[in-house]
Amino acid sequence: MDQPSEQGTVFGAHIPFVTYCGIEALDVQEGRTRLRLALRPEHANNLGIAHGGVICTLLDVALGTAARLSAARPVVTLDMQTRFLAPGRDVLLAEGRVTRAGRSVIFCEAEIRDVQGELVASATGLLKPVGESGQR
Structure with missing residues (x-):
């Protein structure tokens, strides 16, 4: 398991x-x-x-x-469906997980x-692995 890392480095890549x-x-x-994000004033919309x-x-x-950690190589997002449920304030905590990984696409x-x-x-x-295995 990777350890928590410095800001901006989330899977061995800066x-x-x-x-x-x-x-x-x-x-x-x-x-x-x-992941964690402490919201700053510049993250706000006109409602604060x-x-x-x-x-x-x-x-x-x-x-x-x-997805990247599952594939052990870089990934790109092909599709993302988002649901906004409540206002985000102060500190936000995110959790991502792979639900199914194939050779050409990864569902998360x-x-x-x-x-x-x-x-x-x-x-x-839906994310797609790209590049070489082990590439950062």
């Missing part, structure tokens, strides 16, 4: 956009990941809650991290909860 957003890896292992794009980004990183699901455990958003995704 991703500048993840650093920019402030997403932190709490626990990453094959087929499952837990997490912007939908921030929520989608956190879900996509959770899906991608789980992810959830975001606030620190009180309320479900903020969920997503299902």
Whole structure:
């Protein structure tokens, strides 16, 4: 199992956009990941809650991290279906997991909860492994 890592490094690869957003890896292992995002003022929409794009980004990183660790190579998102269920505030915790992995595509699901455990958003995704095995 990979250990929690510095901000922006979520599966052995440094991703500048993840650093920019402030997403932190709490626990990453094959087929499952837990992430954390402490919301900043620039993450807000005009209502003062997490912007939908921030929520989608956190879900996509959770899906991608789980899929990448399962495939042991880079992945790209082919499709993501998102459900927004409650306003995101303060600190958000995301969990992504692989539900089925084939040779050419990986099916995943992810959830975001606030620190009180309320479900903020969920997503299902279809991801495609690309590149060479072991490539970071």
